[in-house]
Amino acid sequence: MAEEPQPPNVQEGADAPDVLPANAEDRKAAQAMSSLDTKGDEDAAPKKEIDLKALNDAMKNLGVGQESKASTAAAKKEDAPKKLVKVDQADVTLLVDQLDMSKAKATELLRAHDADAVKAMTAWVTAAV
Known part of the structure; x- marks a missing residue:
């Protein structure tokens, strides 16, 4: 196959350029998701806390937070040990x-x-x- 010529500013193997989302909510969600990808040699506990906060922010911006609260309550109810009731x-x-x-x-x-x-x-x- 013949290769197409690439523009001079494109480098082989480079990541695609970041495209900013159009609205503010999408930008906030993208920022929260990108903060999950940050790497460093910090203490594990603060990093985990930051990651959870970023994840929760991203979930809220996506509108999933409301559903997860209801499902969490349902999961707690299901996880509760069922008492044994003898049924006639x-x-x-x-x-x-x-x-x-x-x-x-x-x-x-x-x-x-x-x-x-x-x-x-x-x-x-x-x-x-």
Whole structure:
């Protein structure tokens, strides 16, 4: 293949020139992301703290911070140890028949409401509305 002639200011193997984003939010996000790439022989703890701050700033500028707060709360709720609740099979059958759901879902609903069929059914109906 024939190579195309390069302009005189282009060097082989050089990085592409940095292009500044158009709006201020994009510039802030780019600056935060570039600060993650900085290298140095500083103490590990302050660098990690700076990296986390830069990452959080970049995430906020991208609009991801709001979702991550909600997902963090959900993750904490899921990580909490589930207490063992003995569920009566008659209650499971009642929920399956009356609320038209699977046995697994009915069992999960009863466990979430301390095996109280009335609380579970009330929660299911009010959540559906």
